[in-house]
Amino acid sequence: MALTLTREQHLELYYFLRLNRELEDQMARLFRQNKILGGLYSSRGQEAVSVGTAYALGPGDWIAPMIRNIGALLVRGFKPRDVLTQHMARFTSPTQGKDGTSHFGDLKVRHVVSPTSVLGDLIPVMTGIAMAGRYLGQNVVAMTWIGDGGTSTGAFHEGLNLAAAQKAALVLIVENNQWAYSTPVARQVPLRDLAGRARAYGIESAIVDGNDVIAVERAARKAVAQARAGQGPVLIEAKTMRMMGHAQHDSAEYVPKEMLALWKQRDPLDRFEKFLTRNRLWDAKTKKEIVARIASEIRADVEYAENSPFPPAELAAQGVYCEGCHTVEADWKRPKQEVMPPRSNVKPEWRIRASGETKAPRHSVHGVHSVKGDQAGAKPKSQGKSLRSRPSAKAER
Amino acid sequence: MALTLTREQHLELYYFLRLNRELEDQMARLFRQNKILGGLYSSRGQEAVSVGTAYALGPGDWIAPMIRNIGALLVRGFKPRDVLTQHMARFTSPTQGKDGTSHFGDLKVRHVVSPTSVLGDLIPVMTGIAMAGRYLGQNVVAMTWIGDGGTSTGAFHEGLNLAAAQKAALVLIVENNQWAYSTPVARQVPLRDLAGRARAYGIESAIVDGNDVIAVERAARKAVAQARAGQGPVLIEAKTMRMMGHAQHDSAEYVPKEMLALWKQRDPLDRFEKFLTRNRLWDAKTKKEIVARIASEIRADVEYAENSPFPPAELAAQGVYCEGCHTVEADWKRPKQEVMPPRSNVKPEWRIRASGETKAPRHSVHGVHSVKGDQAGAKPKSQGKSLRSRPSAKAER
């Protein structure tokens, strides 16, 4: 397949992949030195998913990473020091030590929503971001990730279903790394492909080799374009493998060695290095430069983090409420008058059907999409007479 | 299609359909007389779903009805007086006036679980019943219902997914009556057929004309047989129409008149009467007898209900805890020794794959089914080498 990215972009992808890997390796060392509090989760083997998907977004778009998506945070502009200070609970971290791991965000500049630990939480939240984005005329896409295990949560269902009903510009990456803690996918749901989850919502889906950063980026770019065009949410299943335990404490003996051996051959960094070489996108010198740059960045940021103070104890009591410390302000990209009376009045938005008998409210003022009224009509299969009733809602009560 | 039921069964179906209709008509009168507390919900036009599905069950099977499934309660052996005293909040009601509407059950004899008002609650509960039934060797099926609207709840997803993962003998009837209160199906989910929900779980599904009691019964019977045979949960979408408002207070002006007119022609009682006549399963005299029987039963039970006392006030303070007033006892249909050490020991249950490299615990001891280990294996589409990794779980830790 022809390359769709420039040489610089390919090298940037490599930079992020490798930065992701090296940063996490560094954190594992810090963990063993007891410099990281709580748990440490690894995305080894899955870096291509985080990096490739986030790379497909535009600057105004939004992400909400999960615990194994440090790569996405890096692509989005966060620095190793942000990740390091977070894990080391320093005052200089994005949350000043109040929260750990990848639990931080930036609503104003980088458009990153902080995750919680509760699986599924982010899907409805990002649906809301996408709905707000459309309302504000921003033409943005919201992207988030969920593990294979997380697709069994009610929040996954409610969030994705709402996104589908609203045709929200949500791109959901199902990161199928074969395991939810010790539980293999087959014990969570009898589906061969988790992309099949999408069928419950009538939305687009795709399956991609999650260890091939180019394939991931391409699939994500397509999905982002579809979502941005108003075609509704898209679910991408990225097949990959969790190469470490659930977290540092877990030696993952329940994972067969053969399985690890098989996936080790498919390491996303190795493969991308070969790809770059095969396509003559770099040479040994370029690689060396990137590696050196990463090493020095990480070294500097580890030093920064280690020299950072812990938060002052009294901080614990502060910030429960927003008392004017933050502003709530929407970034309007359309005239506000469009949504204020009299222009916002619902009347022009009611669609009069040719038959004249039903009228259904549409979902989008921009004509980007409409919900077909007859989708809800009953077509019983065993009856002779075909029936096409249309659900509707009258404006008058 | 050839008849699969006897004449008596057909007449019994008619009896239940008509009893359902007349009982609800009677309740509407009582409601207008202010003799029914709170709300009153109607299943007019949907009776064939409640009656046809419940009729397909065996005596040991379980149901959990929703608010519009009074027909199922009647099939299951509850009497009009039970329904009437419940709605009228009498001391003689199954809940002694503590709960209303169809919120009552009978765990010991009729195997009926009481619904709550919270949509979706029953699906995981009935999954648990099915799991317990298998564990106890009972060979029973658990059936419950959910509205089109209720399929958007997280509980629907978690319950049905768990049932699928466990291959539980659950039959879930999605009663698509086109409306969730004032919201048409198309605004809830962009699916033409709600049976599509099943695809997220890799389970069987069917679509049936919910206004054709024979078709409903047949589809349910098949589903019950599949579930009982250990093939996992089955979802049936019954297409029907809510012919009244959401409840008595709702005049449902948002429903187009044309839609109601269309569905009125498909009234399940009318159609079944014609069916009975066409198939010479009854004559005018038989019909008259059934009608008279129903009238007298309802008359007697209304009298009973109206003459029933309201509960004594102090009852309100009683019964929060079970202090020995109820026994908790499982109905074992297999030797308990099978699940007690040493026989319950997991070792014999580990399946050694031919290849020898993976071992996965199976879900069923009876050999009814097994989860294929390689379902969770990754088969990335864009990569050359086909990969068949198998998730597994080792016994040793």
Place this chain on the structure above:
Amino acid sequence: MAETTYLEAIRQALFEEMDRDPAVVLLGEDVGVYGGAFKVSAGLLERFGWERVIDTPISETGIVGAAVGMGYAGLRPVVEMQFIDFIACCFNQITNVAAKSHYLWGAPVPVVLRGPCGGGVHGGPFHSANPEMYFVHTPGLKVVCPATAYDAKGLLKSAIRDNNPVLFFEHKFLYRRIKEDLPEGDFAVPIGKAVVRRQGRDLTILSYAAMLYTSLEAAAQLEKEGIRAEVIDLRTLLPLDRDTILASVARTNKLLVVHEDTRTGGIAGEIAALVTESAFEDLDGPIRRVTSLDTPVPYAESLENYFLPNVAKVVAAARELAHY
């Protein structure tokens, strides 16, 4: 001027805030075409259009999560729960996401979650909840329980303008029973301020929402017996108005708390702790509470009446306390 019902006051607040600020949107089940189960949002779709009045699927977790996301994007969403009982279905989004967001990540959640609560209308065990204490016990939330039409309107405006997640509990018994003359023009009632509804020297009755009226009626009866009860309407349960509570107890030296919520773990406990730790010397008698029973809300009238507090129970408790 025509009197305005409690329900209509809430509707007016929504109207006026949506008129004032295009960032305010409403979402929930059947809030648009139908105007909400209690018709609180009747006419809003017609005025503001479907982009701002959004009928959702039946997905409380989805809805609340989406509202949080909208808030992150700078909107001020108002979420309607069709009945407040169903808030149990989005408990996680409220307590783990909305409540913690500002403290942990500096991300304010300018979301209002409102819906009909309370009993007395024979709604039965799933349509009568008073879930306030679950949220009073969750740092990061604000909890508002208006009793009057004026407060309902003014507090909802404050809630919408607040940068924090506010739970706004509308007592459905009051929806159409309470009517008041409301002033013209914009007014807001601050969150976190209780108000003395009736002055008295013999004891303080603390209450809110529907129980305010029970307490006032009891106070009127008590007056005939020569007992002058001070009646305080808490209005906001979180943050509690310590000053007003303690000032009243300093005057009356006796405290009775009346709430419709169930007894164990109800707000009376928090108030008892507050008063005994901060004003122990002011107390001349035990703190008493009149509450609902520790049971689900039963359906039959006889049972629900027994379950709920009423004027007689309040009078009896107040009398005993006054004579202590």
Place this chain on the structure above:
Amino acid sequence: MAETTYLEAIRQALFEEMDRDPAVVLLGEDVGVYGGAFKVSAGLLERFGWERVIDTPISETGIVGAAVGMGYAGLRPVVEMQFIDFIACCFNQITNVAAKSHYLWGAPVPVVLRGPCGGGVHGGPFHSANPEMYFVHTPGLKVVCPATAYDAKGLLKSAIRDNNPVLFFEHKFLYRRIKEDLPEGDFAVPIGKAVVRRQGRDLTILSYAAMLYTSLEAAAQLEKEGIRAEVIDLRTLLPLDRDTILASVARTNKLLVVHEDTRTGGIAGEIAALVTESAFEDLDGPIRRVTSLDTPVPYAESLENYFLPNVAKVVAAARELAHY
């Protein structure tokens, strides 16, 4: 005899109850092959087989609902929450189904819901919850918070044998830190009974779970100052053991409540209400409480230490109270 940890005591209770009664089954995320995130169920799958030790999908609502259904069918399921924080995801099944079932429909729910709660191990804001009060405020549930290995084992046995839904909160700080000699053979500890852990005449310190140890340590320090604190371990929060609490206050006339849960709406409030309404005359001083702050649980050690109660805070409050 080797000492048994708090964690191992819980594991023993599960083992012995499953050995005793084939109706007892365990379900939860990673409870089987992995033996649970904290290894509480290690070895259970091997002994009892996959039919009784069930690894589930990540679906707290699904799991709890299924447990209720299993209970209806006559089993006695034990559900593990991987961390108790995720109980927020099944709040509706617990409060609207399990809690109400017996009262409304006469359908007992013999289900135990257990999992690791509590802070002090730098688990951060989503792995340190103390959610007990949400459930203490829900009629129909029982809430158990053991502090010792003996109680953990004996109370879990009682919980499994109980016909009602019991929430069994295991404090993860204690899992491996608490070790005791346990007696051989079957023993059960009754639900609903507190116990005096240390006798004293000057004040009563009420506490439970990890805070029991903080309180005992404080009492030891106080003794050096001549202050004799009585320390009570509540063990069960619902139903509360009124008699033990009131009897102690009648002896000491001063009450300090220590809980790790956040302050506003914590159990100290309920106890303050109970004591002031039932034993007002016994009180010779204000009821004091030492609790966590009203914030989410922060992550950094400095912050979490500031957030949590500790010995110094308990000593200071007790000293002030003793000298009141």
